[in-house]
Amino acid sequence: MKGVKLRTKIIGLLVAFALIALVANVIWNSTHLRSRAEQEMLEKTQILAAQMESSWEFIEINQSRIDTDADGSYNFKGLYCAIAGKSISRIFMQKSDYSVRYVSEMPRNPNAFADDFEQAAFQSFTDTKTEYFAITTYLDKDVFRYVTPLYIRDSCMSCHGTPANEIDITGYPKEGMAVGDVGGAISIIMPVDLYLSNINATVWQQALYTFLITVISMIIIFMAMSRLVTKPISKLELATKDIEDGKLDIDISDINNADEIGRLAVHFKSMAEQLNFVYNNLEEQVHSRTLELHEANKILEQQRIQLEEANMLLKEESDYKSEFLTIISHDLRTPLTVILAFTEVWLENIDSRDEREIMAVQEIHENGQLLLQMINNLLEAARIDADRLELHLEPLDLFDLVGLVKRTLGFLAERKGIELAINIASDVPIICADWEKTRRILENLVANAVKYTQRGGHVCIFVQYDEAKNDVVIKVQDDGIGIKKNDLDAIFEEFTQADHSSHRRYKGTGLGLSVVKKLVLAHNGEISAISTYKEGSTFIVRMPVGAMDLHDQ
Numbered sequence: 327m328k329g330v331k332l333r334t335k336i337i338g339l340l341v342a343f344a345l346i347a348l349v350a351n352v353i354w355n356s357t358h359l360r361s362r363a364e365q366e367m368l369e370k371t372q373i374l375a376a377q378m379e380s381s382w383e384f385i386e387i388n389q390s391r392i393d394t395d396a397d398g399s400y401n402f403k404g405l406y407c408a409i410a411g412k413s414i415s416r417i418f419m420q421k422s423d424y425s426v427r428y429v430s431e432m433p434r435n436p437n438a439f440a441d442d443f444e445q446a447a448f449q450s451f452t453d454t455k456t457e458y459f460a461i462t463t464y465l466d467k468d469v470f471r472y473v474t475p476l477y478i479r480d481s482c483m484s485c486h487g488t489p490a491n492e493i494d495i496t497g498y499p500k501e502g503m504a505v506g507d508v509g510g511a512i513s514i515i516m517p518v519d520l521y522l523s524n525i526n527a528t529v530w531q532q533a534l535y536t537f538l539i540t541v542i543s544m545i546i547i548f549m550a551m552s553r554l555v556t557k558p559i560s561k562l563e564l565a566t567k568d569i570e571d572g573k574l575d576i577d578i579s580d581i582n583n584a585d586e587i588g589r590l591a592v593h594f595k596s597m598a599e600q601l602n603f604v605y606n607n608l609e610e611q612v613h614s615r616t617l618e619l620h621e622a623n624k625i626l627e628q629q630r631i632q633l634e635e636a637n638m639l640l641k642e643e644s645d646y647k648s649e650f651l652t653i654i655s656h657d658l659r660t661p662l663t664v665i666l667a668f669t670e671v672w673l674e675n676i677d678s679r680d681e682r683e684i685m686a687v688q689e690i691h692e693n694g695q696l697l698l699q700m701i702n703n704l705l706e707a708a709r710i711d712a713d714r715l716e717l718h719l720e721p722l723d724l725f726d727l728v729g730l731v732k733r734t735l736g737f738l739a740e741r742k743g744i745e746l747a748i749n750i751a752s753d754v755p756i757i758c759a760d761w762e763k764t765r766r767i768l769e770n771l772v773a774n775a776v777k778y779t780q781r782g783g784h785v786c787i788f789v790q791y792d793e794a795k796n797d798v799v800i801k802v803q804d805d806g807i808g809i810k811k812n813d814l815d816a817i818f819e820e821f822t823q824a825d826h827s828s829h830r831r832y833k834g835t836g837l838g839l840s841v842v843k844k845l846v847l848a849h850n851g852e853i854s855a856i857s858t859y860k861e862g863s864t865f866i867v868r869m870p871v872g873a874m875d876l877h878d879q
Contacts, residue, residue: 329606337550340544344537349538355529361462363521364470366458371514378411378426378477378512386481402495406485425515426478433510436499444513447473453510461518470516478509508529509731617802717760717848718863724789724798729759732787735776743781746772750789757798757871763845764869770838771802771865778863797851797868805862814855818843842867 385392385407394397415426429440431448440448447458459472478486485494486509490502503509520581545800656780739746751785775785788801818839846853850870857863 336548337862342541344544346702347540348533349879352529355532356525359525359528363518363525367470367516367518367521368472371459371470371516372457372474374424374426374514375472375474375512376777378415379415382407382411382460382476386479389481404496406496423517427513427515428510429473429513430510431508440511441511443471444473444511447511447513448475451511464515468518468522470518470629471520472514473511475508476510476512476539478503478507481504482509483758484845502527524629558639586664635838657806694718719758719760719762720762722759722764723755723756724800725750727765727768728787731765731772735772738773738776739785742776742779744776744779745784746776747784747786748789749786751791753793754789754791754798755871757869759849759869763848767842767845767867768800768802770842771867774838775802775804775863775865779804791871792868795868796870796871799871800867802865803862803864808859808863810854810859811857814857817855818853840861 385405387872389406392405393400393402412428415428419425429438429444431440431445433439443460443462443464450458457472457474459470461468461470463469466470482503483505485496485498486501486503488500488502488504490791494500501509663703728750732746732748772785774785779785783805785802785804788799788803790799790801791797792799843853846867846869852868853866854863855863
């Protein structure tokens, strides 16, 4: 609540607490006293019912003596237990505010019919429950009602037993009851006005007492809070305003520093003194920090210039390296192409050649092809590093391309006794890609597979169409030496091979897979590899069918 002082909040909380405590006290006392009064009334009605039942039993015990004359002859005098009990209850009711009735579910006297409360009592009587009571309303007055059953005994059988409807000595038909049946009940009605008035008086007395104690406690708490909390906080508030106005030399020494607020005041004063010191020395510190910042900026500027010069040198060196690789690779490829052409011409006329000559020229041709592939990879890597990679996209039929690669590298597989197979699905579509770059991708992967597969092994090129992603999937699978799990992440890096030893069995520049990855990414494709060491490897290339939509021609 904005704008409300702490003292007002404390008063509001104390008043709310007092009201809650008072209401709780009234509810608890009222409930407790009402319960005690009900218990007291129950005990009184139980005693009264026992006394009434005793009078009933007294007549029942002496019934034979009452109905016997002095000469010993039987003479029914009309006095029996029911008459005696009802007569005694009438006398008792004349001398008190109580009402005592003998009721039954099948009464002989119409005045003895059970009302609704007493009917409920009859329904509740069981072997374990022998009384029924409650504070209720009777004739528009609050009363305590108690009902306890009267059971049929042997002495009752002459008037209430069998045979049913036989006229007994009192002139009424028998009910045909058995021993143990509920023959009727004593119903007692006790006024509760006096009890309720005493309860109300006690509740209000205790409520007043609680209210006075609570008010006194609140006054003491309020005075203590005002002295120990609100006044020191008010002084701290005034000191805060002084600081806001620029007055940093504050005096709060009169706040007792023995408690938490006092210690807070000590820290507050210390903070104000530090602010005063900082404020007085601020201009000097600002000047000093400005000089330091200026020097730091000069150093940063020098470092920036040095970094630019280093970047220029690095770029020049990178350009020189790329240019050197391009020139050297181009100059090497020209004579090498001539050598390969002559070997192919020579091999086309082998009828007059001996076997040693044929093997020598084939070896020259094979190694020349491998050397040409290395040179092409060097050229391609140089172009990529120099950001001169260009794609010439056109419709490309992978059936033709895979067939060409198989014919080109078939001699390598044959020389090693490796079976080179192709498996192209019939639903593979025409894609838009760079023919030369795609051929280089496939040639590098197949050449790698042949190189790392032992004699008698198998290499297979799979081409499938993934309709869900609209990709063509090219897999080159071999059962060669495989790749260790720790080396899989590095095989696509430049100048890297899985075998790092100085005496590697399989020679190469380590550029092939790096070039393949960059060419695949240039087509917005993906490349990955899975391998089991000593069991084989599978390289997977995904090329989008609609590459034409992703690049400018």
